[in-house]
Amino acid sequence: MSEHVIFIHGDLLTKERVDAVRNSRRIEHTPKNRLQYVVFLPGLFHYKMACADVLWHTYIQPKEGREDENSLYRHVGILRPDETGKMVSKPGFRRVHNVVHHDIWASILDCWHLEAQGRNHDWSTLEKFSASEPSWKDIVDMSYSIVNNLQKHFENQTLRNWDELLYINLCQAMNAGDVGHVEASFLPWIYMFKGTGKHKYASQMRRFLTNLQFNYPESLSDIIRMNLLCNPTGKAFAFRAVDWLVERNNLYTKVIFRGAGPNGTLEHIIKESPLIEVYRNCHVTMENAFHLQHCTIRHAPPSMTKTIRKLTALIKEKHSHVRKDLE
Numbered sequence: 491m492s493e494h495v496i497f498i499h500g501d502l503l504t505k506e507r508v509d510a511v512r513n514s515r516r517i518e519h520t521p522k523n524r525l526q527y528v529v530f531l532p533g534l535f536h537y538k539m540a541c542a543d544v545l546w547h548t549y550i551q552p553k554e555g556r557e558d559e560n561s562l563y564r565h566v567g568i569l570r571p572d573e574t575g576k577m578v579s580k581p582g583f584r585r586v587h588n589v590v591h592h593d594i595w596a597s598i599l600d601c602w603h604l605e606a607q608g609r610n611h612d613w614s615t616l617e618k619f620s621a622s623e624p625s626w627k628d629i630v631d632m633s634y635s636i637v638n639n640l641q642k643h644f645e646n647q648t649l650r651n652w653d654e655l656l657y658i659n660l661c662q663a664m665n666a667g668d669v670g671h672v673e674a675s676f677l678p679w680i681y682m683f684k685g686t687g688k689h690k691y692a693s694q695m696r697r698f699l700t701n702l703q704f705n706y707p708e709s710l711s712d713i714i715r716m717n718l719l720c721n722p723t724g725k726a727f728a729f730r731a732v733d734w735l736v737e738r739n740n741l742y743t744k745v746i747f748r749g750a751g752p753n754g755t756l757e758h759i760i761k762e763s764p765l766i767e768v769y770r771n772c773h774v775t776m777e778n779a780f781h782l783q784h785c786t787i788r789h790a791p792p793s794m795t796k797t798i799r800k801l802t803a804l805i806k807e808k809h810s811h812v813r814k815d816l817e
Contacts, residue, residue: 495529495710497717499732501536505694529710532698533733534664534672534718540691541657541679542586547686549650550577550586560647560810565593568801587661592794594654596801597647601636601811647810653682667729669715673702742766 498508508530518524549555549562556563556578566577569592570585577585599616606619609632613619624632639648656678663671676699683692702711719729743763748754777785805811 495527495713497529497531497714499531499533499736501533501733502691502694505530505532529714530698531714531718531732532695533736534731535734535737536731537679537695538660538664538731539583540683540688541660542583542590544679544682544686544688545590545653545657546581546586548653548682550581558646559808560805562589562593562650565589565596565801565804568804569593569797590654590657591661592798593801594651594658595794596798596805597651597654597810598636599798599802600805601651602632603806604811605632605636644811644813664719664731665727665729667719667721669718672718673699673715739763739766742770 498504500508508528512525512528515524521527550566555561558564563574563578566574566589569589570577573581573585576582577589581589602619603616606613606616610619610622613622656675659671660675660679662668663675676695680692680695680699683689683695702714706714717732720732720735721729722735743759743766747762747766747769749758749762774785776782
């Protein structure tokens with residue numbers, strides 16, 4: 491076992507349990523009995539949920555931050571007018587995830603509108619800017635100008651855009667399987683974890699990043715990077731965290747195919763767990779054979795065009811990205 495390692499993916503609680511077991515075996519004489527071959531990898535799905543929770547703790551939970559007319563809480567009133575109460579109490583990961591995406595879409599559209607109008611007064615709308623067919627070089631130059639335009643007069647809005655873009659970048663990198671970008675995101679999020687009281691998460695992520703970049707052999711670090719994400723379907727932009735796949739298997743094992751009545755025992759669940767993919771494929775085969783429709787609970791994403799336009803109009807009205815000189 492000294493020439494092999496076993497990766498364990500999980501959340502913070504899993505890491506604490508692994509550490510507890512290894513600490514209890516420190517006095518053993520062989521590396522195998524000390525469990526030195528066990529290497530814990532942080533589950534990126536739980537890591538992403540922690541990042542979304544950081545944004546909620548920073549921009550929505552504090553009551554003082556809701557008074558600002560450009561606050562994220564005010565934007566939630568437009569994006570989800572019927573769920574403002576849930577957003578300030580226990581919104582859950584999916585609500586925060588969607589709100590962050592929709593809010594940054596509206597903010598970036600306003601930034602592009604102001605940047606285009608500043609370069610050419612004829613580009614009074616983004617539609618006119620698009621109709622002018624700008625070159626790719628111009629688009630890149632404008633994007634750098636938008637990012638580097640940090641004015642003290644709207645610093646709060648800029649910082650929120652920066653944090654939301656950091657989260658969007660993490661989501662895109664995970665979906666694309668870009669492990670390098672995911673690894674580069676660890677350090678800024680570690681500081682944000684500390685700033686919002688997630689000291690255990692910050693400590694564990696810092697320890698993992700230090701081991702990955704400095705302590706582990708280079709060959710082991712490369713293997714770890716190659717195993718942080720997986721692609722169950724083999725499609726483009728369909729990479730998933732390993733702990734997400736574990737949670738999916740838990741759903742099939744413990745809920746869908748767990749058995750009913752006297753069959754719903756722990757022994758039955760363990761015995762049937764290797765067959766969950768076989769059962770699922772049987773269901774899919776029968777559904778396809780009978781041409782059944784509505785075989786999924788996953789709904790199509792709602793059209794947010796009108797809502798984003800309404801939020802963009804509010805941002806434009808409040809001059810969130812415009813310098814306002816004191817009179």
